[in-house]
Amino acid sequence: MTGKIYSASTTAPVNIATLKYWGKRDTKLNLPTNSSISVTLSQDDLRTLTTACAAEFFESDKLWLNGKEESVHGPRFLACFNELRALRKIREDANPELPALSKYHMHIVSENNFPTAAGLASSAAGFAAFVQAVANLYELPQSPEELSRIARQGSGSACRSLFGGYVAWEMGQEADGSDSRAVQIATQEAWPDMKAAILVISASKKETSSTVGMQTTVNTSTLFKYRTDVVVPQRFKEMSEAIVNKDFETFGKLTMIDSNQFHAVCLDSSPPVFYMNDTSRLVIGLIEKVNKIYGRVVAAYTFDAGPNSVLYYLEKDELIVLGLLKAAIPDVDGWDKKSYTSSIAPAVPDGVDPCSFEVLKEGVSRIILTGVGPGPRKTDEVLIDGNGLPK
Numbered sequence: 001m002t003g004k005i006y007s008a009s010t011t012a013p014v015n016i017a018t019l020k021y022w023g024k025r026d027t028k029l030n031l032p033t034n035s036s037i038s039v040t041l042s043q044d045d046l047r048t049l050t051t052a053c054a055a056e057f058f059e060s061d062k063l064w065l066n067g068k069e070e071s072v073h074g075p076r077f078l079a080c081f082n083e084l085r086a087l088r089k090i091r092e093d094a095n096p097e098l099p100a101l102s103k104y105h106m107h108i109v110s111e112n113n114f115p116t117a118a119g120l121a122s123s124a125a126g127f128a129a130f131v132q133a134v135a136n137l138y139e140l141p142q143s144p145e146e147l148s149r150i151a152r153q154g155s156g157s158a159c160r161s162l163f164g165g166y167v168a169w170e171m172g173q174e175a176d177g178s179d180s181r182a183v184q185i186a187t188q189e190a191w192p193d194m195k196a197a198i199l200v201i202s203a204s205k206k207e208t209s210s211t212v213g214m215q216t217t218v219n220t221s222t223l224f225k226y227r228t229d230v231v232v233p234q235r236f237k238e239m240s241e242a243i244v245n246k247d248f249e250t251f252g253k254l255t256m257i258d259s260n261q262f263h264a265v266c267l268d269s270s271p272p273v274f275y276m277n278d279t280s281r282l283v284i285g286l287i288e289k290v291n292k293i294y295g296r297v298v299a300a301y302t303f304d305a306g307p308n309s310v311l312y313y314l315e316k317d318e319l320i321v322l323g324l325l326k327a328a329i330p331d332v333d334g335w336d337k338k339s340y341t342s343s344i345a346p347a348v349p350d351g352v353d354p355c356s357f358e359v360l361k362e363g364v365s366r367i368i369l370t371g372v373g374p375g376p377r378k379t380d381e382v383l384i385d386g387n388g389l390p391k
C-alpha cells in the first residue's frame with residue numbers, strides 16, 4: 001500500500017553536564033533527585049539527525065538508528081509517542097481540516113555522527129532529536145521548555161538538549177513531573193568563547209548503563225543524600241551565577257569538583273560503580289597540575305558515565321590547552337590543521353612530566369575539538385525514501 005507520507009527532520013546537539021544529574025526520585029517519569037546544569041555542544045562536530053514521518057498506510061511505529069531497526073515499544077519511547085500524539089490531537093480537534101496524523105503510525109530514522117551508548121551522551125541528542133522531529137512533523141506550538149518535559153521521559157539528560165548554550169534542568173517538586181524541565185541559563189552568544197576538547201578514551205558500550213548505575217547509587221550510597229540535599233542546591237546557584245557572569249574560574253572549579261563527587265558517589269555504591277579508568281585519572285592529574293602551574297583554572301575536566309574526558313576551556317587559552325594535548329597525543333584522529341605552538345610559552349610547561357604522555361598515547365583514541373553551540377535546528381535533509389523506509 002502507498003499514500004501520502006508527511007515528514008519533518010531536525011538535528012539536535014549533545015550536551016555535557018557540568019553539574020551532574022545522577023539519581024531518579026521517580027523512575028517511570030524520569031524525575032531526578034537533583035537539578036543539573038550542562039553546556040550544549042556544537043552540532044558541527046557532534047549531532048543527531050532525525051527524520052520523523054507519518055502515513056496512513058504505515059502498519060506500526062518503527063525506528064531505525066544508524067541503519068538498524070530498534071524497538072520503540074519500551075516505556076521511554078512509548079511515553080514520548082503518547083505525549084506527542086496527545087498534543088497533536090488537541091490541534092486536530094480544534095481544526096478538523098488538519099490531516100489526522102495523530103492516528104497514523106510513525107517511522108523514525110535517525111543517525112548519530114558519533115559512537116552510540118559510549119558515554120558521549122547519545123541518548124541525550126537522540127531523544128531530543130526524536131521529540132523535536134515529531135514536534136516539527138505535527139507542527140506543535142509548544143515551547144522548547146514544554147518539549148523538554150517530554151524528552152526527559154526518553155532520557156533525563158535529553159531535556160537539556162532542547163536548548164543551545166548553557167542549560168539547567170530544574171528538578172521540580174510536583175509528583176506528576178509537570179515542573180521538571182529544562183530552561184536556558186545563557187545563550188551561546190552570551191558566552192561564546194567556551195571550548196571543549198573531548199578525549200575519546202573508549203568508544204565501546206559501557207558496562208553499567210547510567211540508568212542502572214544511578215539507581216544503585218540512590219539505593220545504597222550514604223554519601224548520596226548529602227550530595228542531593230546539601231551540595232547540589234548550593235552548587236546549582238553558584239554555577240548558574242558563574243555562567244551569567246562569565247566567571248570561568250568558578251565555573252571550572254565547580255565543574256571539576258562536581259565530576260569528582262559524582263564519581264565518588266558511584267564508588268560509594270554497592271556494588272561500586274566504576275566509570276573512569278587509569279587514562280581518565282591521568283587526565284585529571286595532568287589538568288590539576290597545569291592549573292596549579294598557571295595559578296588559575298586554565299581547563300576544567302569532567303567525566304560522565306564512562307572513561308571519556310571532556311575538557312572545557314576558554315578560547316584565549318587554546319594554545320596552552322591544545323598545545324599541551326598536541327604534544328602529548330599528536331597522532332590521534334581529530335586534530336585540525338592548526339599548529340598550537342606558541343613562541344612565548346612552551347607546549348609542555350615546567351613541572352609536567354612528559355613520561356605520563358605514554359599512558360595517554362596508549363589510552364586516547366581520538367580527540368574531538370568543539371565548543372558551545374545552538375539547540376535543535378530544522379533541516380531539509382530527509383533520511384527516508386518514497387516508501388517511508390531508511391534511504
Ligand SMILES: Nc1ncnc2c1ncn2[C@@H]1O[C@H](COP(=O)(O)OP(=O)(O)OP(=O)(O)O)[C@@H](O)[C@H]1O
Pocket residue numbers: 048065110111112115116117118119120121122123124125126127129130157209210304305306
Ligand atoms: N539517535 C537516536 N535516536 C533515538 N534514540 C537514540 C539515539 N541515539 C541513542 N539513542 C538511545 O539511547 C541509548 C544509548 O543511551 P546510553 O545512556 O546507554 O548511552 P549514552 O547516551 O551514549 O551515554 P551517557 O548518557 O552515559 O552519556 C540507545 O541504545 C538508544 O536507545
Ligand SMILES: C[C@@](O)(CCOP(=O)(O)OP(=O)(O)O)CC(=O)O
Pocket residue numbers: 016017019020021022030036123124154155156157158210211303304305
Ligand atoms: C552522568 C550523566 O551523563 C548521566 C546521564 O544519564 P542519562 O540521561 O543517560 O540517564 P537516563 O535518564 O536514565 O536515560 C550526567 C548528566 O548528563 O547530567
